Amino acid sequence: MEELIQKMEDDIGLVVLIILTFSIGLAIVEFCYELYKKKINKWRLGEMWASFSVYIVAQLTEKISVVGFTAAFYFLAKYIPWQIPINIWTTILCILLIDFLYYWEHRIEHQVRALWSYHSIHHSSPIYNYTTALRVSFIDSFITWIFYIPAILIGFHPYVVLIAVLFMLTYQFWLHTEIIGKLGWYEKIFMTPSQHRVHHGSDRIYLDKNYGAVLSIWDRMFGTFQEELHTPNYGLTKPINTINPIKVHFIEYVNIFKDLKKAKNFKEAWGYLAKPPGWEPKK
Numbered sequence: 001m002e003e004l005i006q007k008m009e010d011d012i013g014l015v016v017l018i019i020l021t022f023s024i025g026l027a028i029v030e031f032c033y034e035l036y037k038k039k040i041n042k043w044r045l046g047e048m049w050a051s052f053s054v055y056i057v058a059q060l061t062e063k064i065s066v067v068g069f070t071a072a073f074y075f076l077a078k079y080i081p082w083q084i085p086i087n088i089w090t091t092i093l094c095i096l097l098i099d100f101l102y103y104w105e106h107r108i109e110h111q112v113r114a115l116w117s118y119h120s121i122h123h124s125s126p127i128y129n130y131t132t133a134l135r136v137s138f139i140d141s142f143i144t145w146i147f148y149i150p151a152i153l154i155g156f157h158p159y160v161v162l163i164a165v166l167f168m169l170t171y172q173f174w175l176h177t178e179i180i181g182k183l184g185w186y187e188k189i190f191m192t193p194s195q196h197r198v199h200h201g202s203d204r205i206y207l208d209k210n211y212g213a214v215l216s217i218w219d220r221m222f223g224t225f226q227e228e229l230h231t232p233n234y235g236l237t238k239p240i241n242t243i244n245p246i247k248v249h250f251i252e253y254v255n256i257f258k259d260l261k262k263a264k265n266f267k268e269a270w271g272y273l274a275k276p277p278g279w280e281p282k283k
Helices: 002-036 042-077 088-111 113-123 140-154 158-175 184-188 193-199 217-222 245-262 266-274
Strands: none
Touching: 002 158, 042 140, 042 158, 042 245, 088 113, 088 140, 088 158, 088 217, 113 140, 113 245, 113 266, 140 158, 158 193, 245 266
């Protein structure tokens, strides 16, 4: 078992390097394309820098969170009396499960404002390119791992779960672009840039749609799928109008604090935290 895990670590390390190189290549191609189309201007560069700055902040704390939830996974696994064997097929099965769990994590993040508080950062950019993929709150990785505990409880080895999560998150990078159009039959099964553009749209028809990471079948199954009918208006329904990375990170927390201050009772305060974004108590 240990030899198999070591081999998987070596193989995954190589795959991650290949994916990272490919991702950087995609970003360079996209930037050159945007230059060619004369889409690059001071405002757009500012938004790109804001996303990159948010990414840098997140990287400063990522190792702490990764070490923490990795330790939690291994700790929980010790108390599971059964373990699913590690092979290529069970790894694929684990990836499917993690993708399913991510769908519900993602959907809940959009419906519970306390969780939307950190996830909204990813949606706050009014532009959509590969820098948008980097705009993820440093708080994200301290919370989202909780949604993957069921995979440990079922009996998947923590390392396989971590690999599945890494694969799922890495897959999403290439979705954040406008330079790739619709992809025909592939879209029937897998998530694509077209479908993820919809997810980042603030148009009413696009709100709370296409939560999937790798597969689009979950959205089709649970009624949250939406085709791209026109180029979305990106960002939040109420734009934050700032490229300051500190404000980008904390503006929704400030908004929640303001709402909690005006709550008349515990029920209203709870509503501001647990209800969907935009919820207001009945007059």
